[in-house]
Amino acid sequence: MSQELLLVVAAALFGIGVYGALSQQTFVMIMMGLELMIAGGILAIGTFWAQSAAGSPKGQVLAIVAMTVMAVEAALGFALVISVYRVRKADMTEKLKRLRH
Amino acid sequence: MIVDALGWLLGAGSVLCAWRVFRADSMVRAAYWLLAAFVGVGMILVLLTAQFLGLVLILMMAGEMTIMAVFMVMFMMNPAGLNPMQMVHQHRASIVAGVTAFIGLTAVALLAPFPERPVPPGAAVTRETGMELLGDSMVIFETAAVALLATMIGAVALAARRGRHGDAYEGSVPPAMDPEEGA
Numbered sequence: 001m002s003q004e005l006l007l008v009v010a011a012a013l014f015g016i017g018v019y020g021a022l023s024q025q026t027f028v029m030i031m032m033g034l035e036l037m038i039a040g041g042i043l044a045i046g047t048f049w050a051q052s053a054a055g056s057p058k059g060q061v062l063a064i065v066a067m068t069v070m071a072v073e074a075a076l077g078f079a080l081v082i083s084v085y086r087v088r089k090a091d092m093t094e095k096l097k098r099l100r101h
Numbered sequence: 102m103i104v105d106a107l108g109w110l111l112g113a114g115s116v117l118c119a120w121r122v123f124r125a126d127s128m129v130r131a132a133y134w135l136l137a138a139f140v141g142v143g144m145i146l147v148l149l150t151a152q153f154l155g156l157v158l159i160l161m162m163a164g165e166m167t168i169m170a171v172f173m174v175m176f177m178m179n180p181a182g183l184n185p186m187q188m189v190h191q192h193r194a195s196i197v198a199g200v201t202a203f204i205g206l207t208a209v210a211l212l213a214p215f216p217e218r219p220v221p222p223g224a225a226v227t228r229e230t231g232m233e234l235l236g237d238s239m240v241i242f243e244t245a246a247v248a249l250l251a252t253m254i255g256a257v258a259l260a261a262r263r264g265r266h267g268d269a270y271e272g273s274v275p276p277a278m279d280p281e282e283g284a
Contacts (some may be wrong), residue, residue, distance in 0.1 A: 001108035001148065007210030009112035009145075012147040013138065013201030016119045018177030023195030026216035028128065032135050036119050040191055041157065043142050048215070057233035061241055063154050064234070067161065068245040072252045074165055078172060079256035085176055086262075094190065 006047040014040030025092045037044045038070045045100070104148055115141030126172040136166035150220055151228045240241070 013036050020033025042063050049059030088095060125131040139162035146155030177220040189195070220226065234242045 001105055001145075003215060004146065004211055005109065005112060006149075008207050008257070009116060011203050011210060012116045013119050013142070015199045015200075016116070016123070016153060018202045019195045019199030022121045022134075022198055023125065023189040023192050025190055026128070028169060028227070029123070030177070031129065032122055032131060032169075033133065036138065039119075039139055039142050042154075043145060046146045046149055046154060047149050049151065049220075051217070051219050054218040055145045055226055055229075057226075057229040058227045058238065059235055060151060060154055061228075062210035065241065065245055066163045067158065068248060071161070071165075072248060074169075075169070075256045076259070077223045078168070079259035081172065081176065082260040089224070090270050092188070 003051045004064055005027070007044060010040040010043040010047065013043060017071075025094060027077065027093065031074065034073055034077075035070060038066055038073070042066050042070075081098075086100045108145060108148055109143045110142050115145070129170045132166045132169040132173060134163055135169075139166075150224075150226050153230055 017033045017036030017038075017040060021030050022033070024030050024033060044062045045059060049055065049063070053059045068088060084096065087091060118134045120132040122138065125134055132137060140159050143155040143159035143162070144254045146152075146158065149155075150228045
């Protein structure tokens with residue numbers, strides 16, 4: 001597969017993720033945008049690993065670190081959503097005007 | 102040849118599914134569109150011979166997106182997608198930011214000279230990754246594990262009903278049946 005094509009796909013996923021993370025109002029949809037950005041990153045790492053790094057295992061380790069970031073983001077994101085919903089009954093960013101409750 | 106065609110197909114499918122995430126009327130459907138985009142990325146990784154990475158990505162995202170769908174049903178209005186949904190702010194600025202990111206990264210992808218060093222055919226990729234994870238890169242692997250442990254503790258502390266500041270329900274109001282009412 002051509003490296004350019006895969007990198008353009010990764011760039012498209014990242015761009016859609018940027019759009020989603022900035023434009024969405026609900027917390028979980030913002031998280032989806034962030035995950036798409038990381039998906040683009042993982043695809044780019046995989047592409048470079050396969051076509052520019054001669055399959056060095058360190059590239060796969062980097063991708064695993066990116067997946068860890070994704071898991072951390074999702075877990076803490078859900079915990080924050082629960083915490084905010086308990087106190088404010090809010091599921092949208094516009095309803096939060098203060099950081100303290 | 103077949104691998105190239107599959108790569109094209111999966112790449113285009115992933116981008117299309119990713120776009121549908123923010124165009125779906127139901128948030129549950131959005132979660133599964135996102136899963137479809139991730140499955141596409143995982144399959145591309147499998148085609149690039151990173152089988153372990155691709156399959157782990159698909160397994161992880163299948164679990165995560167199912168949890169996400171449950172969260173959607175729990176917290177969000179209109180999880181079934183019976184009405185059109187468009188909940189966005191700063192829409193134009195977001196489109197500009199997304200397109201700018203895409204164009205910038207595409208320019209780098211197309212114009213920058215990257216070395217041509219493909220995976221040698223017949224390389225034992227998964228075995229090498231395992232040896233790396235439990236060999237030279239063990240500190241990185243263990244750091245990721247400790248980071249996940251810290252995340253679990255943090256998530257429980259944040260989401261626990263009784264936290265440092267007292268009972269979670271103290272001073273809060275019962276959930277409103279009408280979404281506007283609970284503001």
